[in-house]
Structure formats: C-alpha cells, structure tokens
Amino acid sequence: MARKKIREYDSKRLVKEHFKRISGSDLPIKSAQVTVSTDFTELVEKEPWLSSSKLVVKPDMLFGKRGKSGLVALNLDLAQVAEFVKERLGKEVEMGGCKGPITTFIVEPFVPHNEEFYINIVSERLGCSISFSECGGIDIEENWDKVKTIFLPTGVSLSQETCAPLVATLPLEFKTVIEDFIKHTYSLFVDLDFTFLEMNPFTLVEGKPYPLDMRGELDDTAAFKNFKKWGNIEFPMPFGRVMSSTESFIHGLDEKTSASLKFTVLNPKGRIWTMVAGGGASVIYADTVGDLGYASELGNYAEYSGAPNEDEVLQYARVVIDCATADPDGQRRALVVGGGIANFTDVAATFNGIIRAMKEKESKLKAANMHIYVRRGGPNYQRGLARMRALGAELGIPIEVHHTLFLFAMHFNIILFELSKCN
Numbered sequence: 001m002a003r004k005k006i007r008e009y010d011s012k013r014l015v016k017e018h019f020k021r022i023s024g025s026d027l028p029i030k031s032a033q034v035t036v037s038t039d040f041t042e043l044v045e046k047e048p049w050l051s052s053s054k055l056v057v058k059p060d061m062l063f064g065k066r067g068k069s070g071l072v073a074l075n076l077d078l079a080q081v082a083e084f085v086k087e088r089l090g091k092e093v094e095m096g097g098c099k100g101p102i103t104t105f106i107v108e109p110f111v112p113h114n115e116e117f118y119i120n121i122v123s124e125r126l127g128c129s130i131s132f133s134e135c136g137g138i139d140i141e142e143n144w145d146k147v148k149t150i151f152l153p154t155g156v157s158l159s160q161e162t163c164a165p166l167v168a169t170l171p172l173e174f175k176t177v178i179e180d181f182i183k184h185t186y187s188l189f190v191d192l193d194f195t196f197l198e199m200n201p202f203t204l205v206e207g208k209p210y211p212l213d214m215r216g217e218l219d220d221t222a223a224f225k226n227f228k229k230w231g232n233i234e235f236p237m238p239f240g241r242v243m244s245s246t247e248s249f250i251h252g253l254d255e256k257t258s259a260s261l262k263f264t265v266l267n268p269k270g271r272i273w274t275m276v277a278g279g280g281a282s283v284i285y286a287d288t289v290g291d292l293g294y295a296s297e298l299g300n301y302a303e304y305s306g307a308p309n310e311d312e313v314l315q316y317a318r319v320v321i322d323c324a325t326a327d328p329d330g331q332r333r334a335l336v337v338g339g340g341i342a343n344f345t346d347v348a349a350t351f352n353g354i355i356r357a358m359k360e361k362e363s364k365l366k367a368a369n370m371h372i373y374v375r376r377g378g379p380n381y382q383r384g385l386a387r388m389r390a391l392g393a394e395l396g397i398p399i400e401v402h403h404t405l406f407l408f409a410m411h412f413n414i415i416l417f418e419l420s421k422c423n
Contacts, residue, residue, distance in 0.1 A: 003123075003195045004220040004235040007060045009033045009106045011216030014192055016186075018229065022191060025183035028210060033060065034085055034105040040078070050078050053417075055080045059102045063095040063239045064215070067138045076111045099240050111210060111382070116201035117178065118147065121186060123195040123219075127153040130186060132166040132178075136201035149257040158186045174204060181209040192229055246319050253315060259308035261316050263300065265323060271331060272298030274323035275317060277350065277376065278305050279338030283358045285338055301326060307345045313353025321361045325368035337388075341377035351376070351384035355391050358390035362395050372399040 009031055016029040033046045034057075044050050058072040066072050073084045073092070090101050104127075118136030122129045129151050135143040148166050152158055160179065167179045181202075189197050195252060196217035202209050208332050237243065243251065250263040260279065272289055276282040282303035289298045300323065304316055324335050337354060358365065358372075365372075374388045392399030 002220045002265045003217045005062050005215075005238070006216050006233060007033075007062070007104065008214050008216075009060050009104075010233055011214045012106075012211065014216070014230065015188065015211065015214070017231075018188055018192060019184065022188045023180070028205065028208065030109050032107045033083075034107055035103060036089060040082055044078070050081075050107065051110065055107055056080050056110050057084050057107045058162075059093075060106040061095075061100070061102055061103045061239050062236060063098075065095070065138075069093075069095065069119065081107055084275075094346070095239060098239050100242070103235060104236075105363060108212075111205060111212060113205070113210075114201035114210075115174075115203050116212075117203065118198075118200045119182060119185065119202065120198040120200070121189050121194070121196070125153075127151055127156070128189070130158070130166065130182070131153070133169070136199075140200055151159035152186070158183045174207070177207060177209065187381065189341070193219045193226055195219050195334075199293070212278060243421060246323055250316065250319055257306075257308060257312055259312060260303065261308060261312065262303040263319060264302075264315070265300050267299050268323070268326065270297050271333045272336070273299040273320065273334065274302050274336045274338065275320045275354065276303055276336070277345065279303050281338065283339040285336060304350070305345070308350065308353075310349055310353040310356075313350045314356050316324055317354045317357035318360065321357055321364065325361065325364040325370060328368040330369065331401045333368050335365075335370055335372045337372060337374045337376070341381075346380050347376050347384040348380035348387065351387055355387055358391060359398075362397070365397055370397065372397060374399060374401045 007183075012029050012031050017110055019025070019027045030053075032043055032050060032328075034043070050058070051135070054075050055078065056074050057076060058066050058074065071088075073080070076084065085105050088102050089105070090103065092099055092101050097294060115139040116135070118131070118140050120129075120131040122131075129149055129417060131147050131149040133140065133143065133147040133357050136145045140147070146170075150165055152162060163179055163182055167175050170178060182360040185199075186195070188194075194216055196215070198215045199211040202215050203208065218230070218233070218235075223230065223233075242265055244265055247263055247265060254261040262282070272294060274282070274284045274289075283303065286298060286301050289295060295384075300320070302320055304313060308316070321335070324333065346417040372392070374385065375383055376384060388399055389401045391397075392401075
C-alpha cells in the first residue's frame with residue numbers, strides 16, 4: 001500500500017460525489033480550486049455560488065496549521081478573494097521547516113457555526129483506527145485528551161455498538177446524526193481506498209454534517225480499480241519539493257509505459273547511486289545503505305520494474321548515469337545495478353539497455369571514477385551477467401558481477417568500506 005496525499009479540494013470532491021451513493025443523502029459541500037491559470041469569470045460561470053456567497057479562501061498545498069499561520073481569510077466577497085490570491089500566488093512561504101511557493105488555493109462558502117467536531121480515520125496493518133471529538137478545530141491538539149479512538153479490524157463493519165464509545169457523550173439532539181455520519185464516512189473511506197481521512201473541524205448546518213477542513217490520502221496502488229470513482233485525481237509533490245528536469249523526464253517516461261520507472265535525486269553530490277529492478281528491492285537497497293551508516297552518501301532512489309523494454313531502460317539508464325557522474329571530483333563513486341530474482345522480466349533484455357547507456361557514457365563513467373556493482377537473478381540472468389562482465393573488460397571500467405545474494409552482500413559492505421576511506 002502506498003499512501004499518497006491529495007489536495008483538500010479533491011478530498012472534498014470525492015466525499016461529496018460518493019457520499020450520496022454510500023448513504024442515500026447529500027452533503028452540501030461546495031468548493032472551487034484556484035491556480036495561476038484560473039479565469040475568475042469562467043470559474044463563476046461554473047460555480048455561480050461564488051458571486052452570491054461570503055467566502056473562505058486558503059492555500060491547498062498539503063500543509064496544515066494554515067489558520068494559525070495567517071493563511072486563511074474569512075467572510076470575503078469574490079473580489080476580496082481574488083485580491084488575497086493575487087497577493088500570495090507564487091510567493092514562497094516556510095511551513096514546518098520546508099520552503100516553497102503557494103500555487104493552489106481552495107475557495108468555499110463562509111459557514112458561520114457554533115459546534116466544531118473532529119473525525120480522523122487511519123488505515124493500519126490489521127484494520128483502521130477511528131477517532132472522534134466534540135472539541136475540534138484549530139485547538140484540537142490542546143484538547144487531545146477529549147479525543148476518543150476505537151480500532152476496527154479489517155473486514156468488520158462499523159455498527160452502532162462499535163461506534164457507541166465515540167458518541168457516548170454527545171447531546172441526544174444530534175447524537176444519531178453524527179453517529180450515522182461517522183458510519184457512512186467509514187464506509188466511504190473503505191470503498192474509495194482512502195488510507196487517511198481527517199475532517200477538522202466539521203460542523204452541523206441545518207442539522208446536517210458539513211466538513212469545513214479536510215485532509216486525505218489514497219492508496220495509489222488501488223488506482224486500477226478506482227479510476228472511474230476517483231476521476232481526474234492529482235497526487236501533488238510534498239510541499240517544498242519540486243521535480244528537477246531529470247526527475248520530470250523519468251516521470252514522463254513512467255506515464256507513457258505499462259512498466260514502472262521511478263527516480264528521485266536525494267543528494268546530487270552523493271557517491272552511492274542505485275539502478276535497482278523491483279519496487280521492493282529498490283527500497284531494501286536504499287534502506288541498507290542508510291542502515292549501514294551511509295545515508296548521507298546516497299545520491300538517489302531509483303526503481304525500474306514491470307518488464308520495461310530495452311529502449312525504455314536505455315533512456316532511464318542515461319538519466320541515472322548522467323546524474324551519478326556529474327561534477328567529478330576524483331573521489332571514487334559506486335553505481336549499484338541490482339535487484340532480486342525476477343519473475344518474468346527478461347534480465348538480458350533490460351541489461352542490454354543499461355549496457356548501451358554505459359557504452360554511450362563511457363567517458364563520464366571514467367571521469368567520475370565510477371565503480372559498478374551488479375547483482376541480478378531471473379529469466380536469462382546468466383546471459384545478462386555475462387554481458388556485464390564482458391562490458392567491464394571492453395570499456396576498462398571496474399564492474400563486479402554477482403548472481404548470489406551472499407557474495408553481493410559481502411561485496412556491498414566492501415564497497416561502503418572503501419568509499420569511507422575516501423572521505
């Protein structure tokens with residue numbers, strides 16, 4: 001399961017679109033998204049309530065504590081909203097130690113209210129935790145002792161009995177309404193493969209629940225079965241994180257193939273770089289570097305899987321090698337071309353793409369004093385490893401090739417030890 005944050009606008013869109021299907025009743029949620037490309041005239045034509053309601057505007061950038069940071073404006077008309085956005089759009093702010101520009105806002109009706117409730121649902125290994133408080137809002141952390149939590153094992157429905165501890169202290173006049181809302185929200189959470197959903201606060205408008213602030217995360221590995229339900233969903237980068245040109249190029253390749261191609265630069269000056277086959281293996285390799293005390297030297301996270309073709313691997317390997325060999329300083333570097341034992345990926349075919357890239361980048365590999373370490377198993381692995389050995393002799397580049405995990409692990413420790421001596 002991969003937890004991917006989504007914008008508040010998309011969280012509310014999904015909840016609004018599917019709540020009636022789940023519960024049989026509407027949630028009167030209204031919201032609009034504003035970016036640099038937004039034409040306010042066109043937006044009002046699409047959302048007429050914008051011109052007739054008092055409004056709330058706030059950044060929709062995957063960070064919290066917007067109210068406490070003075071980034072929420074209340075009770076404005078549309079002209080004031082446009083001015084608020086104009087003054088802040090593209091301006092850099094610092095939140096939680098991360099700096100980045102504000103690029104996206106959410107605009108909603110201003111909803112006067114007295115009650116503020118809190119609900120939070122989190123997917124865990126064996127089920128879900130559901131938390132509720134009748135003291136929600138920006139001071140929820142100061143009132144955390146009033147938050148009640150239950151755990152619901154996977155496959156168990158949320159009944160009146162299991163929900164009872166959450167709503168036990170609520171006044172009778174809206175106890176049933178909120179109990180039903182919690183149960184329907186949980187059903188929606190499961191149906192749409194949310195991994196995290198928080199409403200802080202939600203209130204009651206004419207006796208119906210109304211979410212004011214919302215945060216959501218989806219299991220993006222469930223996209224294959226939810227693409228119609230989710231619609232045009234966006235998984236934004238974390239706040240303060242901007243894709244480099246190389247990362248954007250790989251992201252573009254990934255979107256055009258049925259295979260998986262992932263690449264993230266962690267430290268452009270790092271001396272340990274990876275090109276690993278398999279999502280699980282790529283995580284293990286990266287974690288191992290960190291566990292052995294060399295996280296600061298890890299240049300990247302990289303993963304290719306799902307049987308990419310030779311040309312896709314060639315383009316992918318070019319990018320990894322270009323980043324790994326940038327700005328040579330005479331010190332030794334390591335490129336780990338690894339992976340587990342493939343089920344159906346043709347090792348020889350994918351290695352052909354890597355070998356072609358290494359031949360193209362021969363001068364860069366030598367200038368960067370790059371040492372290459374190879375470990376792979378699976379269909380045609382012997383042919384692939386033999387070609388890697390031959391490549392080292394042909395180019396005069398140190399390439400160590402292993403097909404057993406034990407020998408590779410032993411040499412991997414030697415790699416790190418030798419690099420440490422170069423500090």
